Amino acid sequence: MTSQQVVIVGSGQGGFQVAASLRxxxxxxxxxxxxxxxxxxxxxxxxxxxxxxxQMQHEHLLLRPASFFESRKISLIAPERVQAIARDKRExxxxxxxxxxxxxxxxxxxxxxxxxxxxxxxxxxVVLLRGLADAIQVRAWLQRAQRIVIIxxxxxxxxxxxxxxxxxxxxxxxxxxERGLKRSVSAFCAxxxxxxxxxxxxxxxxxxxxxxxxxxxxxxTGVVSADGRHFAADMVLVGIGVEPNxxxxxxxxLEVSNGIVxxxxxxxxxxAISAIGDCALYPSAFFPRPMRIESVQNAVDQARCxxxxxxxxxxxxxxxxxxxxxxGAYKLQIAGVASEADQAVLRGDMSTGKFSVFRFHNGRLTAxxxxxxxxxxxxxxxxxxxxxxxxxxxxxxxxxxLNQRAA
Amino acid sequence: xxxxxxxxxxxxxxxxxxAAGSTVMQTAIANDVAGIVAExxxxxxxxxxxxxxxxxxxDRLPPVSEVENEMLASAASERxxxxxxxxxxxxxxxxxxxxxxxxxxxx
Numbered sequence: 001m002t003s004q005q006v007v008i009v010g011s012g013q014g015g016f017q018v019a020a021s022l023r024x025x026x027x028x029x030x031x032x033x034x035x036x037x038x039x040x041x042x043x044x045x046x047x048x049x050x051x052x053x054x055q056m057q058h059e060h061l062l063l064r065p066a067s068f069f070e071s072r073k074i075s076l077i078a079p080e081r082v083q084a085i086a087r088d089k090r091e092x093x094x095x096x097x098x099x100x101x102x103x104x105x106x107x108x109x110x111x112x113x114x115x116x117x118x119x120x121x122x123x124x125x126v127v128l129l130r131g132l133a134d135a136i137q138v139r140a141w142l143q144r145a146q147r148i149v150i151i152x153x154x155x156x157x158x159x160x161x162x163x164x165x166x167x168x169x170x171x172x173x174x175x176x177x178e179r180g181l182k183r184s185v186s187a188f189c190a191x192x193x194x195x196x197x198x199x200x201x202x203x204x205x206x207x208x209x210x211x212x213x214x215x216x217x218x219x220x221t222g223v224v225s226a227d228g229r230h231f232a233a234d235m236v237l238v239g240i241g242v243e244p245n246x247x248x249x250x251x252x253x254l255e256v257s258n259g260i261v262x263x264x265x266x267x268x269x270x271x272a273i274s275a276i277g278d279c280a281l282y283p284s285a286f287f288p289r290p291m292r293i294e295s296v297q298n299a300v301d302q303a304r305c306x307x308x309x310x311x312x313x314x315x316x317x318x319x320x321x322x323x324x325x326x327x328g329a330y331k332l333q334i335a336g337v338a339s340e341a342d343q344a345v346l347r348g349d350m351s352t353g354k355f356s357v358f359r360f361h362n363g364r365l366t367a368x369x370x371x372x373x374x375x376x377x378x379x380x381x382x383x384x385x386x387x388x389x390x391x392x393x394x395x396x397x398x399x400x401x402l403n404q405r406a407a
Numbered sequence: 408x409x410x411x412x413x414x415x416x417x418x419x420x421x422x423x424x425x426a427a428g429s430t431v432m433q434t435a436i437a438n439d440v441a442g443i444v445a446e447x448x449x450x451x452x453x454x455x456x457x458x459x460x461x462x463x464x465x466d467r468l469p470p471v472s473e474v475e476n477e478m479l480a481s482a483a484s485e486r487x488x489x490x491x492x493x494x495x496x497x498x499x500x501x502x503x504x505x506x507x508x509x510x511x512x513x514x
Contacts, residue, residue: 043448045447045448045450046448046449049450050449056449059437060429060433060436060437060449061448062436062437063436064436064439065436065437065438065439067439068439071439296446296447296448297446297453300446304514324447324450324452326450331450331452331474333452372473372474373477374452374474374477374478375477375480378477378478378480378481
C-alpha cells in the first residue's frame with residue numbers, strides 16, 4: 001500500500017474530497033491533485049449566491065486552508081493542465097512537461113459553462129459564470145450595472161436575477177423555453193419562483209430565442225431576440241448550462257458520451273481510472289438510464305466512494321442525488337431526479353411560500369422539490385433511497401407523516 | 408476579537424480568535440478544526456457542521472430558525488437540546504466567547 005500513487009485531475013469539490021477522504025480512511029500512499037485554476041480548492045455554489053452579494057468573502061470560499069494540505073501530505077499542483085494520459089505507462093503528462101506515474105487516476109475534471117453561439121457573444125461585458133475569476137468580474141460589473149440581461153432561466157440565471165433585482169438593477173431574463181427551470185423542476189415550482197422573482201422586479205421573457213448580442217466598440221449593449229426585440233443592457237450574463245470536460249478521457253481512448261462513462265463503481269473500462277462528479281456519466285437504480293449529475297452532493301459522495309475503493313473497501317455507488325438553490329428569499333431543495341414528463345403532486349399551500357412537489361413515474365416516486373420545507377426534503381431522500389411506495393393521496397395529504405413512512 | 412473554543416470528543420480543546428461577524432463553522436474550516444465538515448458551505452442545507460453548544464453559552468445565542476430546526480433532524484450524531492448548525496452561529500456583538508463540542512461523526 002505504501003508505494004501507491006493516486007493522481008487526481010481537477011481541484012474542484014470532488015477532486016479535493018477524494019484526497020481528503022483518502023487520508024481520513026488511512027491511505028498512506030502519495031496523493032497529488034492537479035488543478036487548472038490557481039490557488040486552493042474552493043466552493044463553487046456561493047459564486048452565484050453570497051459571494052456576489054458581498055456577504056461572503058474570498059477567504060471563506062476556500063474548502064480548507066493551506067495547512068490542511070501540508071499536514072495531510074496532499075500535493076496540489078496548480079495552476080497546471082494535464083495534457084495527456086499515457087495509459088500504457090500509467091502516466092499523466094502535464095503541460096509543463098512534467099510526468100506523474102499513477103496506480104489510480106481519478107478524473108474530476110468537472111464541467112465548463114456552455115457558451116452562447118450567437119453573433120456578438122465574444123464582446124466585452126458578456127460573461128459566463130463558472131469559476132472564481134468569473135465571479136469576481138461579475139461582482140464588479142454588478143456594482144456598476146444599471147441594466148442586466150440574463151440569457152437562460154436556469155438555476156444560475158435565476159439566482160443572479162434575484163441578486164441583481166435586489167440591488168436595484170433592471171433585470172431581464174430571456175429563455176427560449178415557455179417557462180424557467182424546465183429541465184430541473186415541475187411547472188408548479190418554476191411558476192412559483194418566477195412569480196416571486198417577478199414580484200421582486202425581474203422581467204421574464206419566455207419562448208424568446210436570441211438572434212445576437214448588440215454592441216458598440218466591442219462592448220455589449222444588449223440582446224436582440226429572434227423576433228426583433230432589443231433588450232438593452234450594460235452587461236449580459238449567459239447561464240445556459242454546462243458541458244462536461246471529457247476531452248482528456250476521450251483522447252486517452254476512454255468511452256465518452258454526455259460525460260465520461262463509468263460503471264456502478266465509478267470506474268472506467270480501465271480499472272486504474274475512475275471518474276466522479278460533474279464529468280461522470282454513471283448508472284444508478286434511481287435513473288432510467290445513465291446520467292451525469294451536477295451537484296456538490298454528487299461530487300462529494302462519489303469522491304468518498306472512489307476513495308473508499310482505493311483504500312481497500314470497494315462498494316458500488318448508491319446515493320440519491322440532492323440539490324439546493326437559493327432563490328431570493330426561498331430555499332429550493334430537490335431530492336432525486338425527475339423526467340420532464342413525470343407527474344407532479346402538490347403538498348402544502350403554495351400561497352404560504354412553503355410547499356413540496358412530489359414527482360412520480362409509473363407510480364414510483366422519482367423526485368421531490370421543496371420550497372422552504374427542509375423536513376419534506378429530508379424525508380424524501382429516505383423515501384426515494386428505500387424505494388418506499390407512496391400514493392399520490394399520501395403525498396398530497398399534509399397530515400400524512402412522511403417521516404414515519406420514511407423511517 | 409471573539410474567542411471560540413472547540414472541544415473534540417476525546418476532550419482536546421482548541422481556542423481560536425475569530426473575526427467579528429464570522430461563523431463558528433467558518434472559523435473551524437479556516438483553522439482546520441477536525442470534525443466540522445460543512446459540505447454545503449454554510450447554507451444550512453447539509454447538517455455536517457453540527458455542534459453541541461456548551462450549556463453555559465446556549466442562552467446567548469439567537470434562536471434556532473425553522474430551517475435549521477428541520478435540518479438538524481438529519482444530523483449524523485444524536486440531536487440534543489444544545490444542538491446547533493455551526494454555520495448559523497455568528498460571533499461578535501453579545502457573543503464574545505463561545506464553547507462548542509464537536510460530535511463524533513458528521514456524515
